[in-house]
Amino acid sequence: MKTVHVQTEKAYDVLIGSGLMEQAGECLSRVAAPCRAAIITDDTVDALFGEKVQLSLQNAGFSVCRMHFEQGEKNKNLQTYAQIMTFLAEREITRSDIIVALGGGVVGDTAGFAAATYLRGIRFIQMPTTLLAMVDSSVGGKTAIDLDCGKNLCGAFWQPSLVVCDTDALHTLPEKIYKDGLAESFKHGVLRDEKLFELLENTDARMNINEIVARNVQIKAEYVAQDEHDTGLRQQLNLGHTLGHALEKLSNYAITHGQAVAIGMVYAARIAQKLQLCDAAVPERIAAALRSAGLPTQAAFSAQEIARVALGDKKRRGNTLRMVLPEEIGRCRMQDVPVDALQEVIALGVEA
Numbered sequence: 001m002k003t004v005h006v007q008t009e010k011a012y013d014v015l016i017g018s019g020l021m022e023q024a025g026e027c028l029s030r031v032a033a034p035c036r037a038a039i040i041t042d043d044t045v046d047a048l049f050g051e052k053v054q055l056s057l058q059n060a061g062f063s064v065c066r067m068h069f070e071q072g073e074k075n076k077n078l079q080t081y082a083q084i085m086t087f088l089a090e091r092e093i094t095r096s097d098i099i100v101a102l103g104g105g106v107v108g109d110t111a112g113f114a115a116a117t118y119l120r121g122i123r124f125i126q127m128p129t130t131l132l133a134m135v136d137s138s139v140g141g142k143t144a145i146d147l148d149c150g151k152n153l154c155g156a157f158w159q160p161s162l163v164v165c166d167t168d169a170l171h172t173l174p175e176k177i178y179k180d181g182l183a184e185s186f187k188h189g190v191l192r193d194e195k196l197f198e199l200l201e202n203t204d205a206r207m208n209i210n211e212i213v214a215r216n217v218q219i220k221a222e223y224v225a226q227d228e229h230d231t232g233l234r235q236q237l238n239l240g241h242t243l244g245h246a247l248e249k250l251s252n253y254a255i256t257h258g259q260a261v262a263i264g265m266v267y268a269a270r271i272a273q274k275l276q277l278c279d280a281a282v283p284e285r286i287a288a289a290l291r292s293a294g295l296p297t298q299a300a301f302s303a304q305e306i307a308r309v310a311l312g313d314k315k316r317r318g319n320t321l322r323m324v325l326p327e328e329i330g331r332c333r334m335q336d337v338p339v340d341a342l343q344e345v346i347a348l349g350v351e352a
Helices: 023-030 043-059 080-090 105-120 129-137 169-172 175-190 194-202 205-226 232-239 241-250 258-272 281-292 303-310 338-349
Strands: 004-005 014-016 035-042 065-071 098-104 123-128 142-147 150-157 162-166 320-328 331-338
Touching: 004 205, 014 098, 014 205, 014 320, 023 043, 023 098, 023 123, 023 162, 035 043, 035 080, 035 105, 035 281, 043 065, 043 098, 043 169, 065 080, 065 241, 080 105, 080 142, 098 105, 105 123, 105 142, 123 129, 123 205, 129 169, 129 175, 129 205, 142 194, 150 241, 162 169, 169 205, 175 232, 175 258, 175 281, 175 331, 205 232, 205 281, 232 241, 232 320, 232 331, 241 258, 241 303, 241 320, 258 281, 258 320, 258 338, 281 320, 303 338, 320 338, 331 338
Parallel strands: 014 162, 035 065, 035 098, 098 123, 123 162
Antiparallel strands: 004 014, 142 150, 320 331
């Protein structure tokens, strides 16, 4: 088992290894004495792992209740959030109890936001079951739900007490969902670690999965430790996301998060090249690596359509929108784009 420490105001560990769901009770006992534990999950994950995790927690002395909601980004909304809050209240969960977010990024974000706001905040642990959640969303304390007008517009910073990544769960993932996590892993390589990018570029990630998850978590933890509340350096983690979020919404989430981030990275690299921030080899290499991994590098939406939706992004600051642009593999910069130039800049990326 690998352990990565995340140094925030409320520090915690990320545990990475095989068979950790069977040890869920032992893991939770590291951070909480026996209490009531509310498992929040989705219907697919519940069928796969719900009983296993509940039994492990019960064997460790925890009193467990469990609820699930329908899988999918479309259910990361106010209605699901209200259902979770009602469930917690009806089960009389108190401030001395704990929430277990068992699932992918949708579950982690939604259950984490419930933990941040129920009784003004109770403890929770993340048990991510997708590669995307393990390498990105389960670490760093960003919790949120979507509104009709955009992703993650209703949320809070609320750090978990522990993150438990059982990499055995990845064997159950549909290939499309697994590849979503690869997109975020490539993103971390483009941002800060060319060796990670090369590893993903040249090998099957499944053969080195514990190492790859741990390296991704280390990179994410470095950003979070320096900028816990996302006011400066941590915003580099939005590489591919500003345009990616717009693509998700435009497609009514038919384009998955990882696919959107992959396309958004390629667009960002093309923009950087055309602004003479990097040479042509950078977008070409990024696009080739993503295609080789089975990820898309282009979407059918116009620069005008993308700009219209991107203007509602939470990263907008007044009359500017901050974009993250690669300078080379392993180094990026943040660039503020005036709103009135946004469509023109996006067009640089959309047009190959």
